[in-house]
Amino acid sequence: MLVKGEFMNIPYQAKKNDRGLLILVTLAIIAIIVIAFLTFSYPNIFIGFEKINIESIGVIKIQGTLADSQGFTILGSTVGVQQYVNLVEQAIKDRSIKAVLLYVNSPGGTVSASEKLFYEIEKLAHKKTVVAYVEGYGASGAYMIMLPSRKIIASESSLVGSIGVYSVIMNYKGLLDKLGIKVYTFKSGRLKDVGSPYRNMSAEDKRIYSSIIQEFFSVFKNRVLKYRNITDQEVFTGRPYTSKEAKKVGLIDDIGTYDYAINVTKRLAGLPLDAPVRVLTPPKPSLLDLLFRLYFHPSTKVMPSYEILAMWPPPVIQP
Amino acid sequence: MMSRQLYQGMQRIKSSEFWRIISSSLSIILSVSLVSSNMFSIAKIIILSILGILNSILGIAILILKISGWGTLCKVKKFYCWTRSALLIFPIISIIIAVIGVSSMFIFNTSYLTKDILWLRKSMSSILLITTILFVIGYIFEAVSLFDISNIYRNVLLKIGSLIYLGSLVISPFFIKVKDYGLIYSVIENVLQIFTSLAIYLGLSHIQKTIIYNQHYASQG
Numbered sequence: 001m002l003v004k005g006e007f008m009n010i011p012y013q014a015k016k017n018d019r020g021l022l023i024l025v026t027l028a029i030i031a032i033i034v035i036a037f038l039t040f041s042y043p044n045i046f047i048g049f050e051k052i053n054i055e056s057i058g059v060i061k062i063q064g065t066l067a068d069s070q071g072f073t074i075l076g077s078t079v080g081v082q083q084y085v086n087l088v089e090q091a092i093k094d095r096s097i098k099a100v101l102l103y104v105n106s107p108g109g110t111v112s113a114s115e116k117l118f119y120e121i122e123k124l125a126h127k128k129t130v131v132a133y134v135e136g137y138g139a140s141g142a143y144m145i146m147l148p149s150r151k152i153i154a155s156e157s158s159l160v161g162s163i164g165v166y167s168v169i170m171n172y173k174g175l176l177d178k179l180g181i182k183v184y185t186f187k188s189g190r191l192k193d194v195g196s197p198y199r200n201m202s203a204e205d206k207r208i209y210s211s212i213i214q215e216f217f218s219v220f221k222n223r224v225l226k227y228r229n230i231t232d233q234e235v236f237t238g239r240p241y242t243s244k245e246a247k248k249v250g251l252i253d254d255i256g257t258y259d260y261a262i263n264v265t266k267r268l269a270g271l272p273l274d275a276p277v278r279v280l281t282p283p284k285p286s287l288l289d290l291l292f293r294l295y296f297h298p299s300t301k302v303m304p305s306y307e308i309l310a311m312w313p314p315p316v317i318q319p
Numbered sequence: 320m321m322s323r324q325l326y327q328g329m330q331r332i333k334s335s336e337f338w339r340i341i342s343s344s345l346s347i348i349l350s351v352s353l354v355s356s357n358m359f360s361i362a363k364i365i366i367l368s369i370l371g372i373l374n375s376i377l378g379i380a381i382l383i384l385k386i387s388g389w390g391t392l393c394k395v396k397k398f399y400c401w402t403r404s405a406l407l408i409f410p411i412i413s414i415i416i417a418v419i420g421v422s423s424m425f426i427f428n429t430s431y432l433t434k435d436i437l438w439l440r441k442s443m444s445s446i447l448l449i450t451t452i453l454f455v456i457g458y459i460f461e462a463v464s465l466f467d468i469s470n471i472y473r474n475v476l477l478k479i480g481s482l483i484y485l486g487s488l489v490i491s492p493f494f495i496k497v498k499d500y501g502l503i504y505s506v507i508e509n510v511l512q513i514f515t516s517l518a519i520y521l522g523l524s525h526i527q528k529t530i531i532y533n534q535h536y537a538s539q540g
Contacts, residue, residue, distance in 0.1 A: 018398045021463050028459045028489055036448055036492035 056276040057265050058097040060087050066109025066117065066141055081113040087280045088120040092127055097278070099129035099269030101261055102149060106142035111165065111216055114141030118223070122148040129269040133261035134158045134252070139240055143251070144220060147227040150268055152252040153261045160246040163224055164238030165216040167209060172197045322530050324394050329523045329530075331388030332465075335381045336516040336523070342377045343512040345370065350505040382410060385461060392464075402464045406457040413453040420446035448492055455488045462488060465519060472529060477522025484515045 066081050091100050102121065108114060124130055125148035132138070132146035134154035139162035146152050154160055176183060176198065183198040194205050221236055232249040235241075246252045254264070266275050349370055352363075389403035424442050462485035469477035487508070494508045 017467075018396075021398050021467055022401075024463045024466070025459055028463070028485055029456060031489045032452055032455065032459075032492065035490055036452060039493045039495075 054096055054276060055098045055271055056096055056278050057099045057101055057262065057269065057271065058091045058094070059101045059103055059262075059277060059279045060084065060091065061103045061105075061279065061281075062117075062142065062145070063103075063105045066106060066113040066145075068110065068113045068116075081109070081117050084117055085120050088117070088124050090280060092124050097128065098271055098275075099131070099265045100124060101265045101277075102130065102132040102146060103258070104132055104134050104138045104142050104146060105136035106139075107137045108140030108142045108144075108162070111141070114144050117145045118147065121145050125149065129265065131261060131265040131268060133258060134160055134243075135258065140164065144223060147223055151254065151264060153254045153256050153264060154243040154246060154252045155257065156243055156255055158243050159240045160243065160251050161235060161241040162238055163220060163236055165213050165220060166238075167213055169195050169201070169209070170197050171201065173200050324391050326527055326530050328388045328391035328395075328399075329527055331384050331391065333520050333523045333527075335384035335388060336520040338377060338381050338384070339516040340513050340520075342374055342381060343509040343516070345374050345377070346512075347506055347509045349374065350509070382406065389461065389464065396467075398467065399464055402457075402460040405460040409453050409455075409457040413450040416453065417446060417450045420449070444495070447495060451491055451495055455491055458488050459485065465522075468526065469522060472526045474522045474526055476518050476525065480515050480518030480522055483511065484519065487511050487515060 062084055066084075068081060088100075091097050121130065130149045132149040132152045134146070134152070136155075136158055138146060138152075138154060138158060138160045143160060143163060152160075185193050185196060185198065187193050191204070191208065193199075194208050195201070217236075224230060224235070228250050230236075230250045235249050235251060241249065241251060243252065243255045247255060254260075256264075262277060263273060266273055349367060352367055386403055386406050389399050389406060393400040393403050421443075424446070462481050465477060465481035466485065468474075469481055494505075
């Protein structure tokens, strides 16, 4: 039996006791490795304890010009679509989220970014109720991503549609000639530098670009026809519509407020009207992210030539 | 003589716990300042970085106090020598691995040239996880040693403190991950740390009194 002050009277060297303590240390190390494995293999089980078992609707806010990465195109600053893809994935995995409201205020973006998000939302729509709500712009690529939704609702003064594709290729030939700069291009085939900004566009270049645009447009059009009952073919001319007109031609289902859209989502998901609403937001940047961003200056990335699903001219979007 | 070493060793560990309370409080301030604002000016980043560096220096001072404290207690029990060695060796291994990991990340992989922040974040998280596990092994030894002292002296406060300490170390990878999801987890971790350090500090203070009391008692005999 140990008594107070034992350390002082007897030098404590019991090997048996040390062995017990070592076993405790080993068990703790094993536990930490197991927890590390679980935490990093199944991150979603730790997202938030308060969210477990409370059926709610998730709101994903899609705002700004969509692009593959944060940067700058001729449309202005762009939002990296990956952060939205991550939020959609989070909504798919989170069992407490029964339905998702996509809050959209975007003029569209690049073909690849819009398509990436479209596929992800299509996947989400197969598993959960998805409703889209437009406040401001729900045009072009942004309209495409809303297509898999069960309902598209827009606020009264929104612009929807602008279904189409365009490509802007800047040509520097004239400027370079004025400056006396010559550019030599070595290529393996005659069309390897199709659309090069350093030479005048040939008829063949124009034909190829037109066919690319038509091909992208045909994919977009088929998606619209798959999901919407369009009553007027003018929709495919690329013109934007006000909410009232959009409803008439079948681009949207309803006109209403944000609260109305929330209630419609709850009703479609079979949730009570007092079910909680959770706005899914990307994680805030850590100090490390900020330092890396400052160091690498990704905001200076300019992409002048792009196949774009967006309204033209680009509307002014408040960040 | 043994009582003197016990008292001195505990005093150093107590001091380390006191500074850990200060360090955790500073961490709370840092986390709140970092997360609560969306505006990041260069000046703010510099100030926060300086505070962060100060906190790191404090962390090193705490570690030195701990190593010194357990080094003194080492004369009393063999396990405490292992604790001292673990507190010294594992952080060094962890830092070496961190340096090698980050260097090789930049030397052997050129993905950073494409400004892939996500890739960087993932790689850094993996390095952080490995180094954290290695780093906390020394502290696990310390928590178990404190638990041992609490058992010998039947000190409830120290027992609670050491068990929470051990528990918080075991779930530390969880805290690395969930810090991404919000400020609250970072604050919880630091509040837990403050509570643990306070319990250990008070527990050791009580034991120190017992040591002095027993010394008097022994001299009377």
